[in-house]
Amino acid sequence: MHSLHDAVHLQTRRYFLQRGGLSLGAVALASLMNEDARADALPGLPHFAPKAKRVIYLLQSGAPSQLDLFDYKPRLADMRGVDLPDSVRRGQRLTGMTATQERFPIAPSMYRFARHGRSGQWISELMPHLSTIADDLCFVKSMHTEAINHDPAITFFQSGAQLAGRPSMGAWLAYGLGSENRDLPAFVVMISQGSGNPADQPLYDRLWGSGFLPSQYQGVKFRSMGDPVLFLSNPDGVDAGTRRRILDDLAQLNQMRLEETGDPEIRTRIAQYELASRMQTAVPELTDISREPRHVLDMYGPEVRTPGSYAYNCLLARRLTERGVRFVQLFHRGWDQHVNLPRQITGQARDTDQPSAALIKDLKARGLLDDTLVIWGGEFGRTVYCQGTLTHDNYGRDHHPRCFTFGLAGGGIKPGMSWGQTDDFSYNIDENPVHVHDLHATMLHCLGIDHRRLTYRYQGRNHRLTDVHGNVVEEILL
Numbered sequence: 001m002h003s004l005h006d007a008v009h010l011q012t013r014r015y016f017l018q019r020g021g022l023s024l025g026a027v028a029l030a031s032l033m034n035e036d037a038r039a040d041a042l043p044g045l046p047h048f049a050p051k052a053k054r055v056i057y058l059l060q061s062g063a064p065s066q067l068d069l070f071d072y073k074p075r076l077a078d079m080r081g082v083d084l085p086d087s088v089r090r091g092q093r094l095t096g097m098t099a100t101q102e103r104f105p106i107a108p109s110m111y112r113f114a115r116h117g118r119s120g121q122w123i124s125e126l127m128p129h130l131s132t133i134a135d136d137l138c139f140v141k142s143m144h145t146e147a148i149n150h151d152p153a154i155t156f157f158q159s160g161a162q163l164a165g166r167p168s169m170g171a172w173l174a175y176g177l178g179s180e181n182r183d184l185p186a187f188v189v190m191i192s193q194g195s196g197n198p199a200d201q202p203l204y205d206r207l208w209g210s211g212f213l214p215s216q217y218q219g220v221k222f223r224s225m226g227d228p229v230l231f232l233s234n235p236d237g238v239d240a241g242t243r244r245r246i247l248d249d250l251a252q253l254n255q256m257r258l259e260e261t262g263d264p265e266i267r268t269r270i271a272q273y274e275l276a277s278r279m280q281t282a283v284p285e286l287t288d289i290s291r292e293p294r295h296v297l298d299m300y301g302p303e304v305r306t307p308g309s310y311a312y313n314c315l316l317a318r319r320l321t322e323r324g325v326r327f328v329q330l331f332h333r334g335w336d337q338h339v340n341l342p343r344q345i346t347g348q349a350r351d352t353d354q355p356s357a358a359l360i361k362d363l364k365a366r367g368l369l370d371d372t373l374v375i376w377g378g379e380f381g382r383t384v385y386c387q388g389t390l391t392h393d394n395y396g397r398d399h400h401p402r403c404f405t406f407g408l409a410g411g412g413i414k415p416g417m418s419w420g421q422t423d424d425f426s427y428n429i430d431e432n433p434v435h436v437h438d439l440h441a442t443m444l445h446c447l448g449i450d451h452r453r454l455t456y457r458y459q460g461r462n463h464r465l466t467d468v469h470g471n472v473v474e475e476i477l478l
Helices: 004-010 013-019 024-039 074-079 150-159 169-177 240-261 264-287 294-300 310-322 341-365 436-446
Strands: 054-060 113-116 121-124 138-144 187-193 327-333 372-377 381-386 397-400 404-409 417-419 429-431 456-458 461-463
Touching (some): 054 169, 054 310, 054 341, 138 429, 138 436, 169 187, 169 327, 240 264, 264 310, 294 310, 294 341, 310 327, 327 341, 341 372
Parallel strands (some): 054 327, 054 372, 138 417, 187 327
Antiparallel strands (some): 113 121, 138 404, 372 404, 381 397, 456 461
């Protein structure tokens, strides 16, 4: 570590001039070498031939009700208002929002279910568009997690740990596999607000952060207003040539500091400035959907022309994917429906059903679905019992980590099947449980990665996305 005298010495004009012999060509070479490191995978990766090259993760923030969407329980129709039996509850943990209820009346879904496709998948009437691609979908109905509240639960899904500070899954993939496009980030995040619960849980930047990995691997958040990415445009009075000269001079200063300190974050800073410069051309072209064919825009639905909507973000996810972005994650808020679920979930389904189905159809039509893994789901499920007052046309559902449903498509996943089975109350798992770590391990397997071997040494031990757990769900793989 430098002394205070050395640190001051490093900033003197004489020292700067002495070190000024570092040529611009050398800086450019160093920058290009760093870009190559970003573009290439870690040595030895992938561990085996991958089925998927990239991931689109459609995270439904707030936790969708599996009972009203995908987990059909017809026997509940005759049990409306009956208290959930203690033999089913088994003394399991409840949230503070329902733990003091005197009763736990069963609330059957108000929505009709039907079989769809040759596979006969059960899907609710709330999802008419997803129903048309039932044979492309794999439903895992036995997902479970330990987390019962939103922040630890969504942190767990993002990073493999309930406590903040670990790298997000997108950061792990950017670190392990790099990017296929030097002009765009390896990991992009977009957020949309649903029409369900407007006071849904907040989302924090750390959910797509790099944790203890170098910060170059964190997700880049695209915005719905102004520049899609912060500071994409040059400041007033600064033209492209001036911007380029500023970046070149800044690169020289950063390179000099890097040689003195060896701080890897300085190397990241150099690379990120250069990436930001290239994004000034790549991102405006990416986000300009005016040349998309009319039939494609219509397929995504009426909100596709509204920046920041779920439909618009789904279309951008396809455009990012075809340009080689490794991991695209959409967060759609509004699924936290403790009360007034019928009204709120109708809006959420309307937001997401058509665009989600269109995304899969679009990928398939372009030959991208086979090597793109699409994941749809929330941080946990909802209870079969009603939170609050049960009426003939209204009910709410509390958090339920014991069982919920995820949908997957493409990227090496068997289409047109369901895996796992819950009990008649969608309260406990009867067959083939799938844990969060198992989902992560399976996702990595589709990408040609052995989840036990993608590690990063930090604070004296090797860390991984699946920590010390996780099994690949071989039965859902092609």
